[in-house]
Ligand SMILES: Nc1ncnc2c1ncn2[C@@H]1O[C@H](COP(=O)(O)OP(=O)(O)OP(=O)(O)O)[C@@H](O)[C@H]1O
């Protein structure tokens with residue numbers, strides 16, 4: 001928790017410090033003789049952006065902390081996958097991604113919070129789309145599959161044909177604020193892990209064959 005607190009302090013402090021700097025700049029531009037309104041306006045625009053950034057960090061942390069499943073309903077995991085696909089449809093289409101599914105029939109029900117589990121799958125799908133879109137090489141393919149493990153767990157896998165996992169970040173993928181994306185917060189997978197663990201499951205990532213990444217999670221049955 002110490003590491004997380006330090007990360008949060010850092011992530012929130014950065015936009016706050018930037019806002020203070022920009023506020024000083026705005027005061028300078030407006031106090032000049034004659035005042036430079038254009039520069040002043042620009043500095044205020046930066047402050048708005050900084051403010052949004054800070055509140056986005058806080059929103060994501062709230063989502064992370066709210067880890068206890070709010071509900072404990074019997075759920076059909078295939079239904080949840082299909083709901084997420086409907087939600088992600090326009091993102092899939094606009095990125096030219098071909099999305100396939102392999103949904104096992106007659107899966108036992110799992111128990112939990114539908115919205116939270118949708119959020120997990122959606123985060124994985126968005127990451128997969130971003131991964132396939134980050135290279136111009138090869139077809140952009142995404143496969144979502146469900147199945148049943150030998151033990152009594154249901155397994156969900158999201159596979160992509162993107163550049164695959166960076167070996168240097170492997171141990172940190174699920175850490176809060178670990179990101180390799182310019183506009184990323186690095187909260188998506190941390191939220192996934194906290195939700196899945198609160199549901200009694202496990203989540204992990206491996207290399208896909210012949211390329212790309214596979215993110216899989218399990219949920220206990222019954
Ligand atoms: N499908 C994938 N293929 C390759 N790398 C991935 C994939 N999914 C995640 N990663 C790596 O894991 C990092 C963390 O992912 P995570 O979803 O937590 O944060 P993010 O996508 O960077 O930002 P956001 O907070 O918007 O989700 C990514 O920045 C990327 O480096």
Ligand SMILES: [Mg+2]
Nearest residue numbers: 123127188189
């Ligand atoms: Mg993400």
